[in-house]
Amino acid sequence: MSSATPSVDLAIETRGLTKRFGHQTAVDGIDLAVPRGAVFGFLGPNGSGKTTSIRMLLGLASASSGDIAVLGQEMPGRLRDVLPRVGALVEGPAFYPFLSGAANLRRLDAADPGASSATRTERVRLALERVGLGHAAGKKVRAYSLGMKQRLGIANALLVPRDLLVLDEPTNGLDPQGTREVRSLVRSLAAEGTTVFVSSHLLAEVEQMCTHAAVMSAGSLVAQGTLDELRRVGEAHVRVRTPDIADARRILAGLGLVAERFEAPGDPHADGVLSAPLPAEAAAPETIVAALVADGVRVRGFSVVGASLEERFVALTGEGFDIAQ
Amino acid sequence: MPSDIQPSDIQPSDIQPSDIQPSDTRSSDTRSGNTPGAGPIESVGRASGWALMVSELTVLFRRRRTWAMLLALAAVPVLIAVAVRLTSSPVAPGRGPPFLDRVTQNGLFVAITAMVVCIPLFLPLTIGVVAGDTIAGEAGLGTLRYLLVAPAGRVRLLVVKYAGAAVFCLAATLTIVVSGAAIGAALFPVGPVTLLSGDTIGVGESVLRSLLIAGYVTVSMLGLSAIGLFISTLTDVPVGAMAATIVVSVVSQVLDALPQLDWLHPWLFSHYWLDFADLLRQPIEWSSFGTNALLQGGYLLVFGALAYGRFVTKDILS
Numbered sequence: 001m002s003s004a005t006p007s008v009d010l011a012i013e014t015r016g017l018t019k020r021f022g023h024q025t026a027v028d029g030i031d032l033a034v035p036r037g038a039v040f041g042f043l044g045p046n047g048s049g050k051t052t053s054i055r056m057l058l059g060l061a062s063a064s065s066g067d068i069a070v071l072g073q074e075m076p077g078r079l080r081d082v083l084p085r086v087g088a089l090v091e092g093p094a095f096y097p098f099l100s101g102a103a104n105l106r107r108l109d110a111a112d113p114g115a116s117s118a119t120r121t122e123r124v125r126l127a128l129e130r131v132g133l134g135h136a137a138g139k140k141v142r143a144y145s146l147g148m149k150q151r152l153g154i155a156n157a158l159l160v161p162r163d164l165l166v167l168d169e170p171t172n173g174l175d176p177q178g179t180r181e182v183r184s185l186v187r188s189l190a191a192e193g194t195t196v197f198v199s200s201h202l203l204a205e206v207e208q209m210c211t212h213a214a215v216m217s218a219g220s221l222v223a224q225g226t227l228d229e230l231r232r233v234g235e236a237h238v239r240v241r242t243p244d245i246a247d248a249r250r251i252l253a254g255l256g257l258v259a260e261r262f263e264a265p266g267d268p269h270a271d272g273v274l275s276a277p278l279p280a281e282a283a284a285p286e287t288i289v290a291a292l293v294a295d296g297v298r299v300r301g302f303s304v305v306g307a308s309l310e311e312r313f314v315a316l317t318g319e320g321f322d323i324a325q
Numbered sequence: 326m327p328s329d330i331q332p333s334d335i336q337p338s339d340i341q342p343s344d345i346q347p348s349d350t351r352s353s354d355t356r357s358g359n360t361p362g363a364g365p366i367e368s369v370g371r372a373s374g375w376a377l378m379v380s381e382l383t384v385l386f387r388r389r390r391t392w393a394m395l396l397a398l399a400a401v402p403v404l405i406a407v408a409v410r411l412t413s414s415p416v417a418p419g420r421g422p423p424f425l426d427r428v429t430q431n432g433l434f435v436a437i438t439a440m441v442v443c444i445p446l447f448l449p450l451t452i453g454v455v456a457g458d459t460i461a462g463e464a465g466l467g468t469l470r471y472l473l474v475a476p477a478g479r480v481r482l483l484v485v486k487y488a489g490a491a492v493f494c495l496a497a498t499l500t501i502v503v504s505g506a507a508i509g510a511a512l513f514p515v516g517p518v519t520l521l522s523g524d525t526i527g528v529g530e531s532v533l534r535s536l537l538i539a540g541y542v543t544v545s546m547l548g549l550s551a552i553g554l555f556i557s558t559l560t561d562v563p564v565g566a567m568a569a570t571i572v573v574s575v576v577s578q579v580l581d582a583l584p585q586l587d588w589l590h591p592w593l594f595s596h597y598w599l600d601f602a603d604l605l606r607q608p609i610e611w612s613s614f615g616t617n618a619l620l621q622g623g624y625l626l627v628f629g630a631l632a633y634g635r636f637v638t639k640d641i642l643s
């Protein structure tokens with residue numbers, strides 16, 4: 001019943017999207033739902049099928065089975081109408097090394113039959129400036145560093161106003177400064193109403209940039225939702241810094257909190273740290289502090305640590321997931 | 326969205342109540358530019374479809390490789406002319422490439438001699454490089470995925486790529502003719518040309534005939550270009566596609582040289598490559614031009630269709 005019309009509220013929607021190469025299944029029946037206006041993180045270890053999925057979304061590769069709708073229109077059937085509204089960076093930047101950065105962008109812009117040639121030079125200049133390449137516009141791409149090529153690739157995605165940006169590993173090869181710039185660029189684009197679909201194997205990046213996320217593992221979609229929804233599955237922890245470890249444990253236990261880890265120092269006057277999971281139905285943090293203080297526990301530090309996405313993702317994708325980078 | 330509507334709706338009507346009607350339609354127009362149905366692109370206006378063709382030629386002729394190949398082709402008539410000029414003994418008729426013996430009498434024959442020398446290997450080599458590079462080169466660089474996402478359109482890209490290769494064929498043959506005419510005029514006397522039929526034509530007419538020969542050879546190379554385009558859709562390694570295209574041209578000529586395969590000869594794309602001598606008769610004998618054009622058109626149709634069939638369904642994984 002639901003397969004008839006793609007939802008207009010979703011920038012990207014797939015149903016049972018599958019890609020097989022021979023006997024190998026690279027993407028196994030994924031159901032993506034990317035809301036309009038979201039900054040959507042597409043997470044997964046290398047080789048989990050992220051890029052293959054993106055290639056199918058953009059009509060570069062055909063799906064073995066399943067349906068795709070991008071910006072409310074069926075793909076690849078409506079490719080000509082959809083793709084001019086989509087800016088993309090797919091599996092790293094690629095350019096003609098013997099052309100300058102600006103000439104490369106003019107070339108790719110000319111490939112879009114809807115892009116006006118009258119405004120081309122100006123749009124190329126603006127896109128280059130937006131990614132901080134204004135000074136290198138006339139330089140041959142052969143002489144660009146990896147980070148500069150990456151920026152040029154992002155500039156290419158910004159040549160015309162887009163409704164959807166698909167960025168595959170956009171911070172690959174960028175220095176911390178460039179990474180920060182990309183992050184703020186993505187935020188400003190999202191603020192303008194552009195939906196941004198970012199694939200990454202870097203958890204921290206997604207956590208800082210995105211409103212929604214999906215996690216791929218071995219070709220399957222193992223989780224999807226807002227970051228809060230994904231975090232909610234994991235538990236928050238309370239951390240108490242105090243020299244009175246034994247008393248604190250007893251009081252926490254009285255409130256239904258089981259301390260998992262604690263560091264009890266040998267010196268009775270030095271601080272120890274106590275950590276306990278904080279289930280949603282447990283007492284409010286201020287109640288816990290009040291109880292501790294009322295019993296004479298010398299509370300020298302108290303914090304509630306939110307559920308870490310990292311734990312969640314390791315649980316979903318296994319330890320092989322290179323989140324440490 | 327609501328924040329978009331408010332200022333444009335309120336401000337004009339606040340200032341000029343009489344303008345409410347037009348300002349309302351205007352604001353609804355700008356709003357429709359943001360709605361999912363009508364993309365912001367439409368408001369810019371559809372640009373001409375020629376932009377990609379112009380861009381293709383720009384990229385082709387900005388490559389140093391293209392100029393190196395054209396320069397090498399231009400060097401062939403220069404080498405011939407200089408060698409003939411420096412040799413004191415006259416060239417005996419029937420020795421060396423056809424028309425070589427006429428070069429000393431009339432410089433205009435340098436171009437034709439050079440063409441005969443280039444056709445078997447040198448010219449197909451440069452064509453093979455350009456035609457083999459068409460799709461595979463873009464795939465190798467990775468730019469193919471960006472062109473298609475732009476979206477260039479697969480059929481449009483294929484047509485533009487082939488047209489670019491055809492323009493290179495013309496540029497290559499014109500290079501030989503122009504370079505040959507220039508060096509011939511510089512080193513040898515130029516005058517009325519005696520044709521194969523015995524008639525004599527003036528210098529102006531002979532220049533026209535040289536251009537006709539360039540046209541004939543360009544058409545001759547269109548079949549090979551189509552084969553190169555097809556091979557180029559099969560691989561992401563441009564060098565492989567170039568080499569395969571050149572090998573195909575050599576194989577065709579080898580088959581053409583075997584009398585046992587007489588029946589096959591009229592179907593080989595290289596069979597009429599050297600038959601432009603009919604353009605040096607008075608009146609011009611057009612039948613060989615027509616037969617050649619028909620054959621090349623056939624190759625273009627078959628291999629164009631194969632390239633289309635392959636490229637339109639291909640997964641771009643490069």
